[in-house]
Amino acid sequence: MKMNKLTVAILIAMLVGILTGQGYRMFAPDQAAGFASDITLLTDIFLRLIKMIIAPLVFTTLVVGIAKMGDTRTVGRIGVKTLGWFML
Numbered sequence: 001m002k003m004n005k006l007t008v009a010i011l012i013a014m015l016v017g018i019l020t021g022q023g024y025r026m027f028a029p030d031q032a033a034g035f036a037s038d039i040t041l042l043t044d045i046f047l048r049l050i051k052m053i054i055a056p057l058v059f060t061t062l063v064v065g066i067a068k069m070g071d072t073r074t075v076g077r078i079g080v081k082t083l084g085w086f087m088l
Contacts, residue, residue: 059086 025032062082069078 062086 024035066079066082
C-alpha cells in the first residue's frame with residue numbers, strides 16, 4: 001500500500017500534537033489550564049477563517065456547476081432555485 005506524502009505528514013503531525021498535549025498535561029498540569037486559555041485567540045481565528053471560506057466556496061461551486069450545464073432553460077430554472085436556497 002502506497003501512501004501519499006502529505007497524508008503521512010498530516011498523520012505524523014497529528015500524533016506529535018497529541019503526544020505533546022498529553023506530555024504537557026502530565027508533566028505540567030498546573031500550567032495546562034493557563035496554556036489552554038492563552039491559545040483561545042488562535043482557535044477563534046482559525047474557526048472564523050473556516051466559517052469565512054464556506055460561503056464563497058459553496059457559491060463558486062454552485063456557479064461553476066450551473067455554468068457547465070449548457071442548456072439555458074435548465075440553467076435558468078435550476079439557477080433560480082439554487083440562488084433561492086443559497087439566499088435562504
